[in-house]
Each structure stands twice: as structure tokens, then as C-alpha cells.
Amino acid sequence: xxxLSCNVAGIKAPNPFWLASAPPTDKLYNVERAxxxxxxxxxxxxxxxxxxxxNVSSRYGAVHYNGQRMMGFNNLELITDRPLxxxxxxxKQIKKDWPDRAVVVSLMVPCTEKDWKYxxxxxxxxxxxxxxxxxxxxxxxSERGMGSAVGQVPEYIEMVTRWVKxxxxxxxxxxxxxxxxxxxxxxxxxxxxxxxxxxxxNTVNSIVSVDLDLMAPEPTIDGKGSHGGYCGxxxxxxxxxxxxxxxxxxxxSNLPISAIGGISNWRDATEFIVMGAGGVQxxxxxxxxxxxxxxxxxDGLNNWMDEKGYQTLEDFRxxxxxxxxxxxxxxLKYDIKARIDQSTCINCGLCxxxxxxxxxxxxxxxxxxxxxxxxxIDDECVGCNLCMFACPVPGCISMERVDSGTxxxxxxxxxxxxxxxDQN
Amino acid sequence: MTxxxxxxxxxxxxxxxxxxxxxxPPLSSANAKVESDRCxxxxxxxxxxxxxxxxxxxxxxxxxxxxxxxxSAKDILTQNIMGGMCARVCPTxxxxxGVCVRNTQDEKPVRIGxxxxxxxxxxxxxxxxxxxxxxxxxxxxxxxxxxxxxLSCAHRLAVLGHKSVIFEAREKLSGLNExxxxxxxxxxxxxxxxxxxxxxxxxxxxxxxxxxxxxVKLDDLRKEFDAVFLSIGLGDVNDLGLGKNDPEGVxxxxxxxxxxxQAKSLEKLPVGRRIVVIGGGNTAIDIAVQSKKLGSExxxxxxxxxxxxxxxxxxxxxxxxxxxxxxxxxxxxxxxHSENGHVSGVEFECTKLNSEGKLxxxxxxxxxxxxxxxxxxxxxxxxxxxxxxxxxxxxxxKIAVNSEFETSLQRVWSGGDSVKxxxxxxxxxxxxxxxxxxxxHQKIMQQ
Numbered sequence: 001x002x003x004l005s006c007n008v009a010g011i012k013a014p015n016p017f018w019l020a021s022a023p024p025t026d027k028l029y030n031v032e033r034a035x036x037x038x039x040x041x042x043x044x045x046x047x048x049x050x051x052x053x054x055n056v057s058s059r060y061g062a063v064h065y066n067g068q069r070m071m072g073f074n075n076l077e078l079i080t081d082r083p084l085x086x087x088x089x090x091x092k093q094i095k096k097d098w099p100d101r102a103v104v105v106s107l108m109v110p111c112t113e114k115d116w117k118y119x120x121x122x123x124x125x126x127x128x129x130x131x132x133x134x135x136x137x138x139x140x141x142s143e144r145g146m147g148s149a150v151g152q153v154p155e156y157i158e159m160v161t162r163w164v165k166x167x168x169x170x171x172x173x174x175x176x177x178x179x180x181x182x183x184x185x186x187x188x189x190x191x192x193x194x195x196x197x198x199x200x201x202n203t204v205n206s207i208v209s210v211d212l213d214l215m216a217p218e219p220t221i222d223g224k225g226s227h228g229g230y231c232g233x234x235x236x237x238x239x240x241x242x243x244x245x246x247x248x249x250x251x252x253s254n255l256p257i258s259a260i261g262g263i264s265n266w267r268d269a270t271e272f273i274v275m276g277a278g279g280v281q282x283x284x285x286x287x288x289x290x291x292x293x294x295x296x297x298x299d300g301l302n303n304w305m306d307e308k309g310y311q312t313l314e315d316f317r318x319x320x321x322x323x324x325x326x327x328x329x330x331x332l333k334y335d336i337k338a339r340i341d342q343s344t345c346i347n348c349g350l351c352x353x354x355x356x357x358x359x360x361x362x363x364x365x366x367x368x369x370x371x372x373x374x375x376x377i378d379d380e381c382v383g384c385n386l387c388m389f390a391c392p393v394p395g396c397i398s399m400e401r402v403d404s405g406t407x408x409x410x411x412x413x414x415x416x417x418x419x420x421x422d423q424n
Numbered sequence: 425m426t427x428x429x430x431x432x433x434x435x436x437x438x439x440x441x442x443x444x445x446x447x448x449p450p451l452s453s454a455n456a457k458v459e460s461d462r463c464x465x466x467x468x469x470x471x472x473x474x475x476x477x478x479x480x481x482x483x484x485x486x487x488x489x490x491x492x493x494x495x496s497a498k499d500i501l502t503q504n505i506m507g508g509m510c511a512r513v514c515p516t517x518x519x520x521x522g523v524c525v526r527n528t529q530d531e532k533p534v535r536i537g538x539x540x541x542x543x544x545x546x547x548x549x550x551x552x553x554x555x556x557x558x559x560x561x562x563x564x565x566x567x568x569x570x571x572x573x574x575l576s577c578a579h580r581l582a583v584l585g586h587k588s589v590i591f592e593a594r595e596k597l598s599g600l601n602e603x604x605x606x607x608x609x610x611x612x613x614x615x616x617x618x619x620x621x622x623x624x625x626x627x628x629x630x631x632x633x634x635x636x637x638x639x640v641k642l643d644d645l646r647k648e649f650d651a652v653f654l655s656i657g658l659g660d661v662n663d664l665g666l667g668k669n670d671p672e673g674v675x676x677x678x679x680x681x682x683x684x685x686q687a688k689s690l691e692k693l694p695v696g697r698r699i700v701v702i703g704g705g706n707t708a709i710d711i712a713v714q715s716k717k718l719g720s721e722x723x724x725x726x727x728x729x730x731x732x733x734x735x736x737x738x739x740x741x742x743x744x745x746x747x748x749x750x751x752x753x754x755x756x757x758x759x760x761h762s763e764n765g766h767v768s769g770v771e772f773e774c775t776k777l778n779s780e781g782k783l784x785x786x787x788x789x790x791x792x793x794x795x796x797x798x799x800x801x802x803x804x805x806x807x808x809x810x811x812x813x814x815x816x817x818x819x820x821x822k823i824a825v826n827s828e829f830e831t832s833l834q835r836v837w838s839g840g841d842s843v844k845x846x847x848x849x850x851x852x853x854x855x856x857x858x859x860x861x862x863x864x865h866q867k868i869m870q871q
């Protein structure tokens with residue numbers, strides 16, 4: 001049994017699976033059930049200054065793809081709509097009942113030092129393990145100068161982070177919005193302001209669909225709609241990229257990361273950890289399937305660690321970062337070709353037509369005895385992987401390395417590169 | 425020996441209603457979405473090749489998946505004007521679904537027939553129109569036989585701007601779709617709704633109760649019309665060859681199937697307690713299953729060869745068995761027994777294949793008691809049909825045609841079951857009619 005405990009920015013938990021600040025963490029009742037199911041920590045649904053906000057009815061939109069429900073998900077819900085005191089009382093209670101679990105409180109208040117100081121004092125009294133500054137929400141609050149309106153301006157991030165760190169000793173995570181051109185500026189600002197870590201990504205600006213009868217974006221509220229925040233499995237690749245960018249950046253490579261974005265299972269979580277995250281936060285998968293999914297997350301990660309011989313998360317955290325390179329440093333001598341396993345091929349022809357119409361015309365179709373046969377033309381195959389992905393039979397098409405494996409040349413020294421570095 | 429037991433009302437009206445409801449209910453919209461997403465949209469898809477009418481199956485399925493049901497129905501019906509009926513009666517297990525690549529992967533083909541029904545049912549409910557009659561050419565074509573081949577030919581001719589007159593021997597159009605298919609396969613009078621849809625295009629006149637050879641002569645029609653299409657099917661039933669006159673209680677399965685389809689109240693139909701069906705095709709299956717559904721106690725379907733030799737598909741055979749039909753193989757009818765002029769049983773001789781692969785009797789015999797015996801051993805061309813007219817050349821008991829469906833007679837085409845183009849299936853007949861219409865158009869427009 002591996003040790004799954006984690007320490008993200010000084011916040012400890014028995015496992016790296018936390019619930020992100022969202023509806024699943026908005027009250028004692030939910031959080032209690034989450035902890036009972038095994039979640040290592042929660043980031044409590046974002047608190048603000050009273051009076052509480054109000055929400056609209058019809059709050060979520062979804063993208064279903066080819067029979068898979070909620071591939072992507074968006075919401076235009078705001079921060080907690082319950083009075084501050086109710087939340088504080090429950091946070092205190094949950095921390096008392098579950099002292100080993102991480103309880104982090106997410107905060108979003110107007111951009112004044114007075115407001116931040118006021119709320120931090122209240123938070124400290126709950127005994128919670130840390131705070132997360134919500135600089136991410138892209139809707140509703142941003143129009144009032146909060147959420148992503150702060151997260152999109154590095155100077156504001158640094159300023160507010162500094163206020164928080166000056167007013168409280170609680171570990172402080174800064175939650176970043178992906179709705180920026182370069183996430184590194186935001187992460188550097190948080191770092192400069194004294195943040196103990198960053199959490200990312202918050203949701204992505206989105207309109208998931210348009211009702212073609214009402215001619216309005218969905219979810220539709222009395223004939224109108226608004227953009228929302230996109231999350232779920234669809235955003236994982238973007239989140240993974242942004243986490244990696246921060247882990248690679250020399251200025252922030254030591255900044256602890258709590259990773260968020262479409263994480264649905266232990267495999268997703270592990271990918272974020274090997275890219276430098278100290279732990280992960282989950283939301284959409286729980287909103288889809290309930291708290292129970294943490295069982296497989298813990299079990300799956302544990303079994304994988306045992307299989308690989310890892311004792312603790314630190315044994316493999318960040319190990320993949322070094323293999324993320326700029327394109328110009330990739331080996332141009334590396335060569336792979338598609339291989340079709342004829343024994344499992346079902347003759348659907350998708351490899352053929354995808355290559356024929358959209359790639360390099362490197363698969364030929366022959367007909368013998370009335371049955372079709374697809375074969376790769378090695379001379380034309382550039383090793384793009386398209387056929388492998390189009391093929392509906394897992395494992396039927398694989399890519400085989402055909403170069404010697406000993407040669408190396410990248411773009412920086414390539415003769416075709418007008419700006420090549422002279423090797424001599 | 426027991427006495428004959430034939431009587432009406434073996435089952436309650438409710439039970440009969442349930443037994444003769446749609447045996448294969450349509451897909452719900454949710455299931456159609458799931459099923460349509462299972463299609464891989466194969467390149468050069470094998471299902472298209474396996475369809476006698478070459479419907480672009482992946483494309484119509486994709487259109488279901490995107491909610492473009494009108495486009496889907498148009499893809500189907502342009503290729504096969506009887507796409508609605510074919511969705512119900514095609515033996516898809518030996519056609520499109522039989523070659524679906526998913527058979528190789530997970531042994532469960534995409535439910536193409538059900539999806540085709542989903543799209544065409546939507547169309548029939550929608551009240552949309554898909555086809556327009558072509559600019560009038562002034563040409564007139566006589567079509568003999570208003571079954572699938574004749575109707576398909578007439579519709580295509582109308583699209584091409586020609587007028588046609590259908591001469592149909594029976595009271596209603598639609599041929600075997602109306603008279604020859606088990607009732608539970610096509611409920612709610614679908615065959616007639618389809619006829620209505622086909623006739624909607626205009627330019628098609630139907631003269632029912634007109635039998636070729638009796639009421640009209642081929643020679644006269646050839647003079648009056650620019651072309652003639654013979655879609656006369658097979659009007660005669662093959663005989664068992666066990667003596668001149670069958671005793672009472674021995675029927676042609678096709679006649680009873682037709683009667684059943686036209687029956688106003690099933691509970692009034694006389695039904696035997698013990699039924700023996702002789703034959704191995706879909707007609708045998710249909711009469712056997714329908715007998716069971718009408719309340720017959722023992723229904724045996726007896727075939728002189730093995731299961732693999734039956735022309736009924738494996739799925740049809742399974743269907744019969746699951747409905748309580750007892751299928752017996754390797755038995756050839758030897759004599760019909762009767763009591764007081766009514767059949768009382770059938771004596772069979774056991775058969776086997778000899779060393780040369782030929783069917784021979786073993787000398788052993790079996791006796792089966794029966795109140796009713798159905799003959800379902802195939803149909804053949806009615807020989808009176810050409811009386812008094814020049815006859816087209818025949819080949820193996822059917823009308824000989826070339827690849828364009830032209831007969832040996834000038835300006836006479838033929839298709840459907842009366843020619844040998846493929847399997848004797850509705851879908852093949854529709855294709856024959858369509859191709860013949862295209863050929864007729866080519867030829868008569870040159871004149």
C-alpha cells in the first residue's frame with residue numbers, strides 16, 4: 001500500500017483528491033458525505049461579503065458527444081448564495097469533525113484591502129487549513145470587478161495576494177483563470193505577491209450551444225442567455241498544458257500547484273501530478289456521477305504506484321516536465337509508420353478514407369475474393385497517427401518505429417532552417 | 425385416430441390483438457440516436473453493396489444522428505421507394521446487417537433495418553413530400569402487376585415524366601406486401617399507406633381486378649402502349665405431387681396468408697389444433713408462426729433437407745422456434761391420410777444425402793397427425809397468362825431478361841419474382857422495377 005498523502009502549499013491531506021470549490025462543496029451536508037466517501041479535502045464553495053448573491057434558474061449547459069453525456073459542461077452559477085455566517089459555522093464544524101482532511105476556503109470579495117482583511121479575519125476563526133483566492137470565475141462576478149476581472153490583470157493578482165499574505169498566516173492558493181493569453185504572467189504575479197501555491201484552471205469562457213428555435217444561447221433564461229464557464233473532460237488538455245507551462249517556467253517551477261480541469265479518474269489525476277501538480281481538484285465528474293468515484297481514484301492510483309514501485313507522490317511528481325520541449329528540439333530523425341493488424345481489422349475503411357482525404361494518401365485498398373484489404377504504403381506514410389485514431393478497433397493500428405534509433409537532428413541545426421545554429 | 429379439430433376463436437380477442445401487433449416495435453427516438461451513433465460511417469461501406477437497391481446506408485444513418493430526418497428518408501426512398509416496407513420485411517441478416525463490420529468486431533451489427541424504419545416512419549407521419557413528377561413526355565407504359573416491382577417501376581417512370589397504367593389482378597395494389605407477408609410484420613395497413621404515398625406523385629392509373637390473359641391481352645397492350653413492364657410474379661403454387669386431389673384441410677400457405685391479411689376479425693377464422701406445414705422458406709415460416717399466434721396447439725414445420733438448406737434465414741428459423749413452432753428436418757412427404765374426405769395426417773419418409781450429395785429416402789417413415797396441412801413449397805409462373813398472345817422467351821420457368829430487364833419481345837420489359845435477378849425478395853423487386861424504368865426511359869425517349 002503506497003502512501004497517498006499530499007502536501008500542497010503547506011496544506012496536508014490523506015490523499016491528493018480534493019473537491020473543487022463548486023456546488024458539491026457548498027454546505028456541511030455535502031462535504032460530510034464527501035469525506036465519508038473518502039475525499040482527501042475540499043475547497044469550500046466561494047464565500048463573499050453579505051448580502052449573498054442571487055442565482056438564475058437554468059444554470060448549466062452541456063456538450064454531449066456521440067452518446068457520451070457531459071463531455072463538456074458549463075455553468076453560470078455564481079458564488080455561494082448563503083449568508084456568510086451560515087457557511088462559517090459549518091466550515092468550523094466540518095474541520096472539527098474531520099481534522100485529517102484538508103478544508104480550504106475559497107474567497108471572492110471586492111478589490112479593496114478592507115474587504116479582504118474583513119473576511120480573512122472571519123475565516124481564520126473556522127480553523128480551516130488555507131484559503132483559495134478565486135480570481136477565476138468568468139461570469140457574473142467579473143462584471144463586478146471580481147473573479148476573472150482580477151485574474152486577467154497580473155498587477156491585481158499580485159496586489160490582492162500581497163494583501164492576503166500580509167493579513168493572514170493561512171496558506172494561500174491563488175486560483176487562476178485560463179481566459180488569458182499566457183498563464184505564466186498570472187502565475188508569476190501570484191508568486192511575486194507571496195502566494196503559497198496556485199490552483200488552475202478555473203472555467204473557460206464559453207457558449208456551449210444555441211437553441212435554434214429560440215435563437216438564444218443555452219442554458220436559456222426566459223429567452224436570453226449569457227456566456228458561462230466551461231469545464232469537464234473537454235477542458236482537460238488545456239488545463240494540462242497550463243499546469244505544465246507553470247511547472248516549466250523557471251520563475252514558478254517551485255510554486256506548488258493544485259491542478260483542476262476535467263479530471264475524472266486516477267489516470268487523469270496522475271497525468272497532472274507527473275506534470276508537477278501536488279494534488280488535484282475534481283468537480284464535473286462528481287456532478288455527473290456522485291462522490292463515489294473517489295473510491296476508484298484512490299484505489300487506481302494506489303495500484304498504479306505499487307506496480308511502478310513508487311512509495312509516495314513525491315517519488316513521481318513532476319517527472320514528466322523535463323520531457324516537455326519546444327518543438328524545435330524534437331528529433332526530426334525519429335520515424336514511425338502505421339501498422340495494420342489484419343487479424344483484428346474489421347474492414348471499415350476509415351483508415352483509408354481519413355488518410356486519403358485528409359492526410360498523405362498512404363493507405364491502399366485492394367479487393368481480393370470480394371473482401372477488402374487495407375495496407376500501408378510505407379514510402380508515403382509520415383507517421384501522423386491519424387489512421388490509428390480514426391480506427392474504431394483499439395490496438396488494430398499501431399505505429400512502429402523504423403529509424404535506426406541512433407541519429408538525432410532537430411530544427412535548430414536543420415539545413416532547411418534559415419536561422420539554424422552553425423554546428424561548427 | 426382422433427377426430428378433426430378445427431374451430432374459430434381458440435384465443436380471446438385481446439390475446440389475438442396482442443399476438444398480431446407489431447412483432448418488432450419501432451425504435452424510440454432515444455434508441456435511434458444511440459443506435460445511429462454506433463455506425464462507423466465506413467468508407468465504401470459493405471452494407472451499401474449488400475443492399476439490392478444500393479441505399480447509401482452510412483449516410484442515411486448519419487442524418488438520423490444529426491436530426492436531419494427528412495434528408496435521411498430521402499436518401500432511402502430515392503433508392504428504394506418501398507424503403508418503409510423493406511425496413512419491415514427485408515431479411516437484413518443476410519443483406520446489409522449481415523455484412524456490417526461490427527459483426528467482426530463485437531458480433532452485433534448496427535440495427536440498419538430498424539433505423540431505416542425510424543427514418544421512413546418519421547417521413548410517413550410528417551406529411552412532407554419528397555418526389556415531383558417529371559415534365560410530361562407524352563409516353564404511356566402498361567405495367568402488368570401492381571406488386572413491389574410494378575409500383576417501383578411506375579413511380580420511377582412518373583419521376584421521369586411518363587404516364588403508366590397498372591393492371592392488377594387482385595382487388596388491391598401492393599402484391600405480396602398486401603397478400604403475402606405475415607400480418608404482424610406490417611401492421612396498421614402499412615402496405616396500403618405505402619401505395620397511397622407512391623400514387624401521390626400522379627400520372628399512375630391503377631386498374632385492379634384485371635388479370636393478364638383473362639381481362640387484358642399482352643399483344644393488345646403492346647399495341648396501345650409505348651412499352652410494357654411485366655411484373656406478374658408467380659401466380660401458381662407448386663404441388664406436393666401426391667395424387668390429383670388433396671383431401672379437405674390441405675391448403676396453399678399463400679392463400680391462407682392472404683386470407684389472414686384481409687380478415688376483418690381474426691377470432692372468426694377457423695383454426696386447426698394440429699398443423700403440419702410443408703416447406704422451408706419464409707412462406708412456410710410465416711404460416712407456421714401465424715398458426716401458432718392464432719392458437720394452434722401443435723405446429724410442425726417439416727422440411728425435406730437440413731436447417732442450413734432452408735431458404736428461410738437463420739433468424740426466421742429462430743423466430744419460428746421462439747414462437748413455439750416445431751421445426752423438423754430430413755423428412756419428405758410421402759402420402760396424405762384422410763378420414764371422411766378430410767386430412768388426418770401426413771406420412772413422411774426420412775431422407776439423407778447420399779455419397780454423391782443427392783437427396784434420397786432412407787426407407788424409414790414417420791407419421792404426423794394433422795387437422796390442417798399447409799403447402800409452402802414454392803410458387804411458379806401461371807401458364808394461362810400469355811394465352812392468345814406472343815410469349816416472351818422463358819428460362820428455368822421464369823421470363824428471360826437481359827441486364828436491362830428487356831425480354832425477348834420488342835418494348836416489353838420484366839422484373840420482380842417473374843424473372844431471375846436475385847433473391848425473390850421485395851427489395852429485389854423494387855430494384856428490378858427501378859432499373860427497368862430507367863431502361864424503358866432510355867429506349868422510348870430515343871424513339
